[in-house]
Structure formats: C-alpha cells, structure tokens
Amino acid sequence: MRDSEQPLRGKSRGRIVHVSDFIIESTDSGRLCLTADQILAQMELPVAPTETAADAPANPSGNTPSGPPDIAFEPNPEVPVTSAKKKTKKGKKPKPPKEKNSRKLRATGRTEADHSWVPPPAPNGTKYRLPSFDACRIIYPGANHDPWWDMPQLIAQTRHAIQIFKYIYPDGVAVFIFDCSSAHEAFASDALIAHKMNRGPGGAQPKMHDTINPTTGEPQQMVWPSNTSATDADGKSLTGQAKGMEQALRERQLLSSLDAKNGRYVGVCGNCKKSQAARDKAAKEAKAREDEIEGSGIEGLSERGVSETEAEDLTRSRTCCMQRVLSLQPDFVA
Numbered sequence: 016m017r018d019s020e021q022p023l024r025g026k027s028r029g030r031i032v033h034v035s036d037f038i039i040e041s042t043d044s045g046r047l048c049l050t051a052d053q054i055l056a057q058m059e060l061p062v063a064p065t066e067t068a069a070d071a072p073a074n075p076s077g078n079t080p081s082g083p084p085d086i087a088f089e090p091n092p093e094v095p096v097t098s099a100k101k102k103t104k105k106g107k108k109p110k111p112p113k114e115k116n117s118r119k120l121r122a123t124g125r126t127e128a129d130h131s132w133v134p135p136p137a138p139n140g141t142k143y144r145l146p147s148f149d150a151c152r153i154i155y156p157g158a159n160h161d162p163w164w165d166m167p168q169l170i171a172q173t174r175h176a177i178q179i180f181k182y183i184y185p186d187g188v189a190v191f192i193f194d195c196s197s198a199h200e201a202f203a204s205d206a207l208i209a210h211k212m213n214r215g216p217g218g219a220q221p222k223m224h225d226t227i228n229p230t231t232g233e234p235q236q237m238v239w240p241s242n243t244s245a246t247d248a249d250g251k252s253l254t255g256q257a258k259g260m261e262q263a264l265r266e267r268q269l270l271s272s273l274d275a276k277n278g279r280y281v282g283v284c285g286n287c288k289k290s291q292a293a294r295d296k297a298a299k300e301a302k303a304r305e306d307e308i309e310g311s312g313i314e315g316l317s318e319r320g321v322s323e324t325e326a327e328d329l330t331r332s333r334t335c336c337m338q339r340v341l342s343l344q345p346d347f348v349a
C-alpha cells in the first residue's frame with residue numbers, strides 16, 4: 016500500500032452507534048448541555064417525582080412527597096441496567112447518574128406522546144432537578160440491543176432538550192431544526208391523510224382530528240359525534256367511529272364533483288392505487304437502504320421515486336376518485 020492510500024474497510028462491521036444530539040452555537044461545547052457548574056447546582060435540587068412513584072400507595076396524596084425526594088423516588092428498577100451501562104461506557108463525557116433513569120421507550124411507529132403527566136410543583140417555590148443535563152442521546156440499536164431510533168424516542172429527547180434550553184436561557188426562544196429523515200416523514204397519528212382513510216365509516220382507519228370544512232367554513236369532525244343518529248348497515252350507531260371518505264366529501268358537497276363510473280363513485284381508482292403503491296415502494300426501498308447503512312438515517316427517502324410519482328400526479332385527473340379529491344383539499348395537503 017502506498018503512503019497516500021488508506022485501507023478500505025466495510026462500514027457495516029462492529030456495533031452500531033446512533034447519536035442524536037442538539038448543536039447550538041452559544042454554549043462553550045457547541046452542544047445543548049449544562050456546564051460542570053450548572054450540573055453541580057442542579058444536583059442540589061430535589062428530583063421530580065415520577066408518575067409511577069406518585070401513584071404508588073406509599074404516597075397516596077400524590078403531591079406531598081414525604082421524606083427527602085432522593086430517597087422517596089429511587090430510579091425505576093424496571094429500567095434495564097445493561098442498556099444504561101452501554102450508554103455510559105461509550106459516552107464521551109461524564110453523564111449525570113440520573114441519566115440512567117431516563118425512560119426506555121418501546122420501538123413503535125406512533126408519533127403520539129404517550130406521556131403527558133406533569134409532576135406537582137416543587138415545594139417552597141424551589142425547582143426540581145432537570146431530568147437530563149445533556150440533550151445528546153446515544154443508542155446501540157440492533158437485534159438484542161436497543162430499539163431502533165424512532166419518533167417516540169426523538170419526542171422524548173426533544174422534551175428534555177426544551178427543559179435544558181429553558182434552564183440555560185430562561186429568556187431565550189428556541190427554534191429547533193431537525194436534520195433527520197425519519198423526522199421529516201413523521202405525521203401525528205390523527206393527521207389528515209386521505210390514503211389512510213376507508214371509503215365508509217369505522218374499521219381500521221385512524222380517527223383524525225377536527226378540521227374546518229373548506230366548502231362551508233364550518234368546523235368538520237372526522238369522527239361521528241356522540242349525538243349522531245347515523246348508523247351502519249346493521250343499524251348500529253356510528254358514534255365514535257371515523258366517518259370515512261364518502262361522508263367527509265358529502266359534508267364538503269364534493270361528491271358530485273367526482274367522475275362517476277357506471278353511475279357510481281369510486282373510493283380509490285386504479286391510478287391512485289398504483290401511485291400510492293409506487294410511493295410505498297420508494298419509502299420501503301429507502302428504509303431498506305437505511306437499515307443497510309445501519310440506522311444512520313443519512314440519505315433518507317428515495318428522492319427519485321417520490322418526485323417521479325409527484326410529477327405524474329400533476330398530469331392525472333383531479334376528480335378520479337374520493338381519495339384523490341380529498342387528498343387535494345387544502346387541509347389534507349401536507
């Protein structure tokens with residue numbers, strides 16, 4: 016090998032390390048984390064009670080912890096120790112011991128925050144200790160290791176990042192910019208997305224959030240309300256069920272704008288099915304590529320595949336089927 020050459024090594028060997036961090040130009044480290052002095056000051060503060068601890072019978076009042084909080088609220092023993100060890104072993108900087116207490120999140124596709132519990136205020140006007148002193152998260156994903164990085168983990172990390180930011184810059188306003196392809200693709204589970212809807216009511220379709228009917232300017236619910244008299248084919252009340260595309264379009268007075276096929280309106284036409292299949296395929300290919308480079312999240316979507324289908328979309332009929340008409344409504348356009 017010549018002096019100017021480097022040995023070629025496969026990138027896929029060894030343990031996978033996934034780092035998710037917040038960079039900021041105004042701290043000394045360039046990262047969103049506390050200084051050693053700030054950490055010392057934090058360690059003087061009581062630990063915020065956890066939801067499980069507050070619900071435990073030992074503390075029935077739920078808001079007046081008896082005894083020193085450090086003793087009353089020990090780290091959750093359910094947190095796998097192996098995973099916490101892995102994190103600290105390879106960490107570049109000393110981590111606060113409470114870091115181990117951070118929740119182990121399930122790997123799910125949901126973007127919904129499953130945790131909105133707020134601890135009672137700290138006693139005597141004091142403040143609780145921050146749950147985390149460093150916004151960085153390092154995981155070692157893979158089979159028999161940490162779950163792959165997903166939206167719930169990013170949301171949990173961002174919640175901690177916001178708390179850290181508020182502590183360092185009490186008067187500051189944070190603007191977060193996410194450079195991470197898995198975040199770009201994420202929607203809330205109740206987002207208005209036509210291709211996730213069924214033609215009719217109920218079933219496996221998501222219950223989507225309320226919106227404004229662009230035709231009438233009135234609020235429109237995507238779920239049948241409790242006082243509805245609407246019933247399904249068996250005469251059962253549709254209360255609490257998703258309305259589906261046909262009803263959503265009826266309320267927008269758009270059913271008659273659809274192309275009728277043999278006197279019937281089509282839920283999803285062949286072209287739209289094909290177009291969605293192409294998108295799904297492109298996303299699947301991108302995901303496979305990401306997994307291949309082992310969860311790095313670099314080079315996200317298959318840009319080519321998606322822009323091709325988007326270009327096609329512009330030339331297609333805009334009234335071919337219910338899904339198409341609904342997807343072009345202003346509140347459904349992502």
Ligand SMILES: [Zn+2]
Binds near residue numbers: 283284286287335338
């Ligand atoms: Zn269509």
